[in-house]
Amino acid sequence: MKFLRVAIVALMVLAIIGPLVWVAMNSVKTNTELFGSPWSPPKVLAWDNFSRGWNEIGARSFVNSMIATVATLVFLLPIGAMAAYIFAKFPFPGRGTVYALFLGGMMFPNFLVAIPLVLLYRDLGLLNTMHGLVLAYVAYSLSFTIFVLTGFFQAIPDELREAAEIDGGSPSRTFWTVMFPLVRPGLVVVGIFNAIGLWNEYPLAMVLLSGENSTLPLGIASMAMAQNYRADWTGLFAATLIAMVPVLIVYLKFREQLQEAMVAGAVKG
């Protein structure tokens, strides 16, 4: 029984880590070595794969992905927290319906609304702009953010708010000085989770951006699809590694918060 358990776990770990190690190994091989001996470790380190991969996806898309991720969070977290605070602490007629409408966004694929969104963006002149992409990212991340933060605000005792208001704070002052700092753990959880999702996002960026404005996933996707007529496999291995490393670092550092976000979104949702 113990043997079986060790065997299954070893197989799983290998199935996950194995391909990643293999990608890392091949990212420093020459094309001839890749095709000649794809299994053995590289004999000479062909570091120029990385400069080719980096040039191919473009420093611009790396920077764009950074901007899109950070700018979205800067707007998303306060806006989401404000709404979540209301849903958690201020009963008003029709609150249940409004809350349900907000959460509905978690249930259907964003792609179902892509066509009218693109038409709307065309009319507003937001197509192919980074601020347009950020607006859409904020809008489509709100459901999950509000849902998780509402839970965090509900956990704060009502007395705390009442005490702050008796001390003479207006409701919004109470929020910014007392409540918002109090839900910091929640902001970290949704912040990390959203950051990874935004960094990786592909379909929305694909329909809202084109040409010179691209993000990292768009860059490596087009590089991968170009392999059919212009094979630079080792460059693609290197580019894949470049895209993978930042999220792996975040994963290693924030594994627990990520798990919390995933379980919160799943089990209660």
Add this chain to the structure above:
Amino acid sequence: MRRRTLPFILGFLAPAAMLYVGLVLWPLIQTFRLSLFTTSGLSSKVNYVGAKNFERLAADEAYRQTLSNGLWMLVVSGVFLIAGGVALAHLSVGNQRTARALRATILIPQVMSLVVVAILWMFLFNPSFGPVDAIVRLMKIEPPRSGWLGDPGTALPSVTAAFIWYALGFYALLFTAGLRQIPEEIGEAAELDGARGWFRFRKITWPLLWSVKRIAVTYVVINVMNVFALVQIMTTGGPDRSSESLLTYLYEQGFRNSQFGYAAAIAVANFLLAMILSLGVLFWFRRSPEVGRR
């Protein structure tokens, strides 16, 4: 008090509400409206055509193919993800070295971009240097001549394999949370009664995971209907639409062929399908085991 808080409530909801209504709900409504029109190319001219788009959709062989692909993927990945998720959840609770190793690695695919997952699996299935061919040859099986992703018989299973590799960690996490929710007294009582191993799993654990199973099945439905990047990058739906997914077909009609009205009709059909399937899942799992099972 009330009069003072109402402006506050509205003011705090306003930014989120404006963005959400303007960029999510409004386009969603527009999808329904647009499905009754045809558009010509990139111009903004639209013609009302009633249910024509839906009549065309009902007769569309390619759409039928995407539905059957989706159903195949739903069943196959559903079985693997739920059985695998439950098994891995059992292996990942506790404090043994194996459990900790599993917990540390199992969610790695989840944090990777689906674009990266797609490319990774293109590497793995590559006919010249990919390990899948090598492993299969060791078992004395000849890999498909046009490659795993180029053969109509293996393209969809190959994409499904990549999908399962990506999604499994999430389901393991889901069932781990489910196992933690089972009250300890039940485990102790089962222990006293001598219920162990497979018998205990079948009679106690599996029925008690009822609500988590319902969530898991709902998620499989949503996730499979959401498959886009994997198919788009690995096979672009081919060969011969053998791996076409609902969303890659929608993308092709809407953005490659600029048939916005028709693509909106596909979106509406997909939306209704998702609703029906989710309601079906709710109905299927409506009874809690505590009330007595079947």
